[in-house]
Amino acid sequence: MIAEIGRYLVALAFLACIAQTLLSWRGADQGGRSGAARAGAAAAEIAVIAAGAAFLLLVISFIRSDFSIAYVAANSHVDKPLLYKISGAWGGHEGSMLLWCWILALFGLGLARIGPKDAALRARAVSFQGLLSTLFFAFLAFASNPFERVFPAPIRGADLNPILQDPLLAIHPPMLYVGYVGLSAAFAIAAAGLVQRSGGRALAGALRPWALGAWTSLTAGIALGAWWAYYELGWGGWWFWDPVENASFMPWLLGAALVHSAIATEKRGAFPGWTVFLALIAYVLSILGAFLVRSGVLTSVHAFALDPERGVWILGMLGVSAVAGFALFALRAGSLGEGDGFEPTSREAFIGANNLLLAVTAGVVMVGTLYPLFVDIMGWPMISVGPPYFDASATPLLILAAALMPMAAFMPWANGGAKPGLKQMRAAFLLVPVAGVIIAFIAFGAPVLAVAAGGVGAWALCGAAMDVGVHWKAAKVRAARLAVTGRALAHAGVGFIALGGAADASRPPDIHRALAPGESMTIAGRSLTLEEVRRADGPNFMADRATIRVDGRSVVRPERRFYPAANQTTREVGLGSDLRGDIYLSVGEARTREDGVMAYEVRAAFHPLVWMLGLGAFLVVMGGGLALTARLMAGAPARARAGDGVKAAGTADAAQARAT
Amino acid sequence: MIAFTLICLALGVLAAVHLARPLLREGGPGRLIGVAAGAVLALGALAAYAVNGMPDAPGAPYEPRMAALRAAAPATLSPVEQEEWLRDAVRRDARDVEARRLLGRYLAATERELEAIAHIEHALRVSPEARLFNDLGQAIMTLNQGTVTPEAERAFRAAHAEDPAMPEPAFFLGAAAYEAGDRSQAASYWGAIIARLDEDDPYRMIIASRAADLLSRPSMGGADPAAMTEGAERPDIEAMIAGMIDGLEQRLADEPADVSGWLTLARARMMQDDPGAASTALARGRAAFHDDPGARALLAALAEAFELEETDA
Structure with missing residues (x-):
């Protein structure tokens, strides 16, 4: 029952x-x-x-x-640990779609309760959200x-895919869905604003917190996924330019562009049409991501529903959302108004350049992701587009965007003036540590892109530090200080990610050896000794656990597991982490070597400074969270303006305007 | 069905009232819209449910189903249910050796050797019995396409040490020796088993027949027969084989304590279409092993396979 x-x-x-759709539409017509x-x-x-x-019952x-x-x-087994029985509820297509729908409904309720202050706009946005839901x-x-x-019901379940039986995978999808689906609120507000002819500034102000919250959550979701891929999939990478990763990266790029563009629109009225367009397309790309993952058009570790019929459904939803959003945009974009104009060296210009780079990167990623599908549809010989394409096209654009990023915070609005901004930033002084990092990367024989990324990472870190140093004191109210801190943390996070990525791209080659117990191998100057391999079975798997001593001190324990219900073998990586980076070890099956000795295949890698990637992602999420908190704190007195007077709101708004 | 209907009705009515209330409070034409919206919500939800709903379909949570299986006689259960019955027994008592052993055997028989090995090893930790070691060895062998690997051989040795009278470990130890090229050691293992078993024991006949077949196959001493005969004409090849057989007979005359040799010679004579010489070879073998019932049984098994009369040497 x-x-x-x-x-x-x-x-x-x-x-x-x-x-919700019909009644809210009528409600909006009646003033909200x-x-x-x-x-x-x-x-x-x-x-x-x-x-x-329904989700609880599932x-x-x-x-x-x-x-x-x-x-x-299809996704559970009686022997599975309780955590993975629960997370199995969103481990497959149907359950994750229920979670997706629930989050969509939650955002609908959120819009109804704490949505735009303009009642008619709010009701219209609730209606659009209802349509998407x-x-x-x-x-x-x-x-x-x-x-x-x-x-008849089978007596046994087929079990959840073993690589999904991981604590991180229990929280990665919900975070990702909050990000994907959260962009629907920005879409709904943008579409509602076009119907209501609300004007660009008002719209940007209304959708910015929703976009910021969604983008922050999407960042967390992607970062958790990258971390999981790093330690679970067993080949040591954290980003593969996998089509499904790209499917989440495209809305992330446009979401990043949106949260910055919305600032310029809200503060200065710049790019109103662009901001609304970004709000529409970011969510459309989220649905495109759902289509890529769930339609069966792609084969990927992430793709979990190989059903073309479902793909047609999602394509239909994609079509309805895109046609509705872009048709409205085409008809009503003129109502958004125009900004006051700005100099090429103003903050608006830097935000615009940043937006351009992020949008072009999203386009490049989209071409690389969809081109093989296009080739397939055309019946041409199959091709795959992989890291060489993305490294050559998307990575340089991202490096350029990261290079411009720290400077924007020092540029004045509207009238511009690069010289005083860069002087305030002490840019010449900051170039010294940047040069040091570049020289260090060159000395370690890093590839050209890694050298550039390392330099830009150091530049972003220095810029973020200088941003706090200069602007924190100038900010007089708590909301403004939070906003400055949030911005600096997020930008510092980008710097750490660039540095970590650059270091990881410069890592020494992996080593594969067949080691018998007692034998050693060396990587990155560290001695690894296989001490023993023992059985370490779990509730629903059988495992061989190796004990590997690093430099005669710390111990790392990689495992090789077999999940009988799923009939699948996995490698559980062992990590030995310190400030220099991770010793990354995985153990394979036992085999008899040519010398007749029984040995285990051990794969060892050294990932220098890989912790910076995690720290960077954490800082970006923290920065996004602080910026959202600052926005909400600044918004609260603004809401009180109608009843409690103008002064408090004016103070907070002015403070945040200075800060952002 | 009734409870389900009542619950759905209650949920539908609650939702309809919650939806309509703001419109009902407003009065005017909103009231009509409110009532209509509430009714459409409740009835529409039922209609949407009815598209694929199965209100009569009972749930099948695992625990009550297992309770029913536990109460049933195992013989009445399907193989899948029997397997789950065993799994349930193991879950409830991880030290249930018999359940683990049966489960291990079933899993090995259904080509799930890795899991079978894990269950047998668990059972061995509780009770290191000969039959468990033997099952372990056989599961490892099956996993390795019938090869007696060093791990399987270790398991069979342990089983043989626990219970030397158990035929299977000795048979597979013989097989391991045979695969290693040590025919006399293989014959020794197999002969010893056959000697221990009763005349009418079906295992005795199976083992003797299989062992006689293996031990009578010509041994080329590691040489490749194709390479040895490459380029030779058929009469030359036949002459070469005849020479080798004569050589074998000569060697056996000098060293008669080689049961494999006698079996090979008899088989070779049969291949030369000379049953009389084959019978003679077997008879000489029996004479050489007059006090070894195991070896005699092997020779008798080959005689039976070739339908040869037992004659004196």
């Missing part, structure tokens, strides 16, 4: 989304404060509660191992229902 109630709740949420608008918000509540309850079905539900049977709930209810039944 639990499964059937779950199915009914999905249907109820679908109908509630339709009601009518009973219809409130009923639209109530519909959003119903959708959230129904979808949330989790319960996983915990109870109810294999009469096809999705549970309706599309996905229809897909869920009729083409991807996680409560589909199977009879």
Whole structure:
């Protein structure tokens, strides 16, 4: 009965989304404060509660191992640890789509409760969000229902893909979905603003916190995925330019462009059309990502639903969203107004250049990702587009964007003046440590791009430090200081990522050896001794665990696991980390060497300064979070302006304007 | 079904009331819209559910299903259910050696050797029995396409040490010796088993027949037969083979304590279409091993395979 109630709740949420769309639209027509608008918000509540309850029932079905539900049977096993039984609820296509829909509904409710201050704009945005939710709930209810039944029910489940049985993978998808789906709120506000003819500045102010929150979450989701790939997939990379990674990277790039462009639009009225266009296309690219992952057009470690019929559904949703958004944009872009103009050396110009580079990079990534599909459709000989293309095209653009990034904070708005800005930044002084880093990379024999990325990373770090040093004191209120800190942290994070990436690209070659217990090998000047290999079975896997001593001191324990239910073998990497980087070890199967000795295949790699990547991502997320907090703090008194007077709001707004 | 209907009705009505309330409060034409919206929500949800819904379909959570399986007689269960029955027994008592052993055997028989090995090893940690070592060795062999690997041989040795009377480990140890080219050691293992088993024991006949077949195959001493006969004409090849057989007979006359040699000679004579010489070879072998019932059984097994009368040497 639990499964059937779950199915009914999905249907109820679908109908509630339709009601949300229609009633909120009527409510917006009536000024946003009518009973219809409130009923639209109530519909959003119903959708959230129904979808949330359905998701809870799905989790319960996983915990109870109810294999009469096809999705549970395909993604769970009775021997699986509880954490992975629970995370299995979003480990496959149908369950993750339910989670996606629930988050969509939550953003609908969020818009209804804390959305734009203009009531009509808010109701219209809730309506658009309802439309987006309706599309996905229809897909869920009729083409991807996680409560589909199977009879006779198998006694055993097929188990969740073992590489997904990882604590990080339990939180990576929800973070990613908050990012993807959060961009729907920016889309809904942008579309609503076009219908309402709200004007560029008002729209940018309304959508900026939603875009910032979504982009921050998307950053966290991508970073967690990269970290997981680094230690779980066993070949030591953290970014492969895999099509599905690219599918999340494209909205991330445009989201980054959006959060910066929205600042220029809100503060100075610059790029109003561009900001709204970015808000629309960023979400459209999120749906494109869903299409790539779930349609079966791509083969990837991430692709988890190989079903062309579903692909057609998603393509339909993509088409409806894109046509609705861009048609509105084409018809109403003129209502967004124009900015006050700016000099080429102003902050707007730097933000514009940054946006251009990020957008071009997104385009380059999109071409590289979709071109093989195009070739396939045309029936031409199959090709694959891999890292050489992206390293040659996207990476230089990103390095250039990162090089411009620290300077923007020192450029004045509107009238410009690069010289005083760079003087305030002490740019000439900062070039000394940057040159030092470049020389160090050259001395280590790093490739050209890595040298450039390392230099830019150091430049970004120095710029971020100088940004805090110069602007923090100038900021007089807490919100402004938070905003400065957030910006500096995020930019420093980019610097650390560039440095970490550059160092990792300069790493020594991996070593593969067949080691018998007691034998040693050396990598990056460190001695690795295989002490023993023992059985270390888990609840649903069998494992050989190697004990490898590094330099006679610390111990690293990689494992080789076999998951019988899934009939799959995985390598659990062992990491020996310190400030210099990670010793990365994986152990393979035992085999008899040519000398007749039984030995284990050991793969060793050294990833220098790889911790900087993690720290960088953490700082970007922290920076985004602080910037969002600052925005909300500055927004709170602004909201009170109507009732409590102008002074407090004026102070906060002015402070934030100075800071950002 | 009734409970499900009531729950869905209650949920639908609650949602409809929650949706309609703001419009009902507003009064005027909004009321009608509110009532209509609420009704469409509740009925529409039921309709959308009905597209693929299965209100009569019961849930099948694992634990109640296993409780029912536990209560059932194992013989009435399907193989998949029996396997799950064993898994359940192992889950409830990780030290249940019998369940692990049976599960291990079943898994090995269904080509899931790695898991089978893991279960047998678990059982061995609790109870190091000969039959478990033997099962382990066989699972390792199956995993390696029938080759007696050093790991499998270790398991068979352990089984043989625990219970020297157990036929299977000795048979596979013989197979290991045979694969290593040590025919006399193989014959010794196999002969010893056959000697221990009763005349009418089916294992005895199976082992004797298999061993006789293996031990009677010509040994080229590591040389490649194709290379040896390359470029030679058929009469030359036949002459070469005849010479080798005569050489073997001569060697056996000098060193008669080689049961494999006698078996090979008898087989070779049969290949030369000379059953009389084959019978004679077997009879001379029996004479050489008159006090070794195992070796005699091997010679008898080959005689039976070739339908030869037992004659005196």
